[in-house]
Amino acid sequence: MEEVENKQVILKGYVDILPNESDMEIKVSKIKLKAPKGSGAFLVKNLYLSCDPYMRGRMRKIQAANYLFLPFVPGQALEGFGVSKVIDSDNPDFKPGDLLSGFTGWEEYSLIHKTEQLRKIQAEDVPLSYHVGLLGMPGFTAYAGFFEICSPKKGEYVFVSAASGAVGQLVGQLAKLHGCYVVGSAGTNQKVDLLKNKLGFDEAFNYKEEPDLDAALKRYFSQGIDIYFDNVGGDMLDAALPNMRIHGRIAVCGAASQLGLSMPQGIHNLFNLISKSVKMEGFVQHNYLHLYPRFLEHVIGYYKQGKIVYIEDMHEGLESAPAAFVGLFSGKNVGKQVIRVASE
Amino acid sequence: MEEVENKQVILKGYVDILPNESDMEIKVSKIKLKAPKGSGAFLVKNLYLSCDPYMRGRMRKIQAANYLFLPFVPGQALEGFGVSKVIDSDNPDFKPGDLLSGFTGWEEYSLIHKTEQLRKIQAEDVPLSYHVGLLGMPGFTAYAGFFEICSPKKGEYVFVSAASGAVGQLVGQLAKLHGCYVVGSAGTNQKVDLLKNKLGFDEAFNYKEEPDLDAALKRYFSQGIDIYFDNVGGDMLDAALPNMRIHGRIAVCGAASQLGLSMPQGIHNLFNLISKSVKMEGFVQHNYLHLYPRFLEHVIGYYKQGKIVYIEDMHEGLESAPAAFVGLFSGKNVGKQVIRVASE
Structure with missing residues (x-):
């Protein structure tokens, strides 16, 4: 041979x-x-x-x-x-x-x-x-994290960081299909444009152009955040914590902002977990593999109906x-x- | 009059x-x-x-x-x-x-x-x-936090900080009655003695005498921690995070260590939430008032049977x-x- x-x-x-x-x-x-x-x-x-x-x-x-x-x-x-x-x-x-x-x-x-x-x-x-x-690990991470960790309800306020990434873009679209208000953050104006004009986010912002992340979040979430799908950790997480609503949920999916640091930044605002009764939960998609067939069925269906792009x-x-x-x-x-x- | x-x-x-x-x-x-x-x-x-x-x-x-x-x-x-x-x-x-x-x-x-x-x-x-x-707000905080936030299972490894306090002492005793292994931390040797000899904790330590909290936790939890009932925040929380087991739960009940600071300390080890699929949840007992009658019945029963002291x-x-x-x-x-x- x-x-x-x-x-x-x-x-x-x-x-x-x-x-x-x-x-x-x-x-x-x-x-x-x-x-x-x-x-x-x-x-x-x-x-x-x-x-x-x-x-x-x-x-x-x-x-x-x-x-x-x-x-x-x-x-x-x-x-x-x-x-x-x-x-x-x-x-x-x-x-x-x-x-x-x-x-x-x-x-x-x-x-x-x-x-x-x-x-x-x-x-x-x-x-x-x-x-x-879309149909692989990142898509399933979005699906399992959003539905299993965040327990979304129609009309809730959802924030997604690294929102145009492999996971974030599907989280935002699933949230919109679920009837939520969705805002995403990303690191270039091109990505912000995609979020607003191609991926159907209600709003999006370039975090690199925001001198005050807390002020940025307050601008988009005057009522506060019900669900934060966290792909970045660090300063954005610290800014999101005081903006969470009572019984808010934070899915801790990634810490992209921390990967280049030898020691992760400190998060200072965790006391908001108590006063707002907020749940913060880390996860890996691997824990939810029993949901994979349902995920494929749903997401392939949405894609074929033109309700999801990737x-x-x-x-x-x-x-x-x-x-x-x-x-x-x-x-x-x-x-x-x-x-x-x-x-x- | x-x-x-x-x-x-x-x-x-x-x-x-x-x-x-x-x-x-x-x-x-x-x-x-x-x-x-x-x-x-x-x-x-x-x-x-x-x-x-x-x-x-x-x-x-x-x-x-x-x-x-x-x-x-x-x-x-x-x-x-x-x-x-x-x-x-x-x-x-x-x-x-x-x-x-x-x-x-x-x-x-x-x-x-x-x-x-x-x-x-x-x-x-x-x-x-x-x-x-025991039967008021602190006792009910212990009960609601332990059972509703921590979802304990028999045989699990439980760590309680501020363990001889109004809340912690009941958390530890409820955990023992539930069949868990329980370790408490406190700030004086007198309190450590009470935890071990009066409140029935399996082990206890004086955190002020531990130069390395991570090492202290590893000494008592060679298998890791399933449940951390956090009354103190700060360094102890940061030390507990890397010692959590997969699917561990952290009930965020208080941040006693942070109350004297104008700015809370940074928590650096949150990335463990992801790799271990850990849930960290803040709460106030007020959210669980529907459970109060059941709490009173259970705890008064335990007290009268001599199974709980306060x-x-x-x-x-x-x-x-x-x-x-x-x-x-x-x-x-x-x-x-x-x-x-x-x-x-």
Whole structure:
């Protein structure tokens, strides 16, 4: 069996705080496009790879206790969510031509042994790449966080930070479909424009142009905030706390503002949790996997009815992956960051 | 009708941060021991007055939004929870000899117009003063916070700060009765001794003798903490966060450590809420008043069976009230701080 070239994105060494492009390198190795007999494995061609902030955690040597994933291995290809097509298989459950969504390598071809976290993609009128975004982990994070943690009611006031990101854009649209008033924050005027004119947010603002975040929130939420979907932590969280309404809920989904700091900023306004009887809850989508089928049904339905859109930032070619990934941490991506490795 | 002397504790002026004894004064006024005809009011003799940390908030001119109570009025007597006996009444629902628990003045006699928040005390084998402690607001705070916010399960690991205080001592005992492992922190060795030898905590420690709170928590919770009942905020909260277990719950009940600061300390470890899927929820007992009858039944039952004890710090005479109240904020009280104004 002939070997072909297999381009890979390799982790060169562990990262301290934020990743740089120089922490990764493109390497070309060889691979047989064949699943070894008796291995139970199968060989896939990777079509789309997802750049997700959580991957930074796997680039660090020391992991937080209870973290879901092990660190990456320096010298080997990164791993992440992707969309792939089966080329050859020694596993009766996966046949050549099957399209899969789930964990794969940051490389052109991967030999897959672990099948637990893979889903077969059924033919639907949805772009394939959406299976790592709208219909993948970020979309499901939005769905589970909004409905399970925030318990939204029609007419409530909802604030979403990093609102044009992979998660935030769906939170805002789900909130609008649920009958809420929704305001988003983002870090460029282009993103603010998308929030207001493409994603249907009631209002949006560029937090980098607000000298006083508390004043900005009071401007958009004169009645206060019922639900804060927090993707950033830090100053925005501290500003949101005094603006929460009684029985408000804060879904703690991410702390994008804190990732570049060696020590997280202090949050000073937690006493508002008591006086307003506010619930603040962290979560990972993994806890809610039993809701995944319902999520897919709902969101695919909304998408087909034209009630939901999804903005992707699509980079072409595996070579673009390190820069695309690094760009996540300075907000360079506009929408969900995806790498197109190969055409379908 | 003859007038008698009525000793009162007067607020002299608004307080900035923490109250001092000099912010209050003892004044003697005159009162007729008679409820005016047609007033619907009734006159009570105050027997016990409760010193509660929340009262500090009413001594400040500027109130947090949504706070339950209005500020006190300088020049007038303080108000708070108390146990009183009706002496004369123009209200058919309240008769001389009735014993009441609820809001009254910090004075020997009070003319009561508002009856909504008063409860008649039924004759039970429970000390009268317990109606402002074990069976009053602090006890109910412990009950509602532990069962409604913390959703405890048998065998779980529970940490209580300010554990010998009015609320903490009942949280720990309820947790033990529920089959949990319970550790408390307090600020003197005398309190630690009470926690271990009188209140039945599994372990207790003096936080003032711990140079490293994280290490102290790891010593007592090698498996991590399922439930943290937080009465203090600040450094202890920051130390508890990384020690929480997956799906842990933090009931945010008070921030005793922060009351003397003009700006609350920053909390740095909130990212643990995400990685451990932890819920942190503030509450006030007022939200759960529908559970009060069940609470009374349960706790009176436990008390009569000898399964619960309650430690009071009883000061004698209204003159002792300012010092007793001020002492709350440096942890001088050992157990629930009560003032005995008159013998029953």
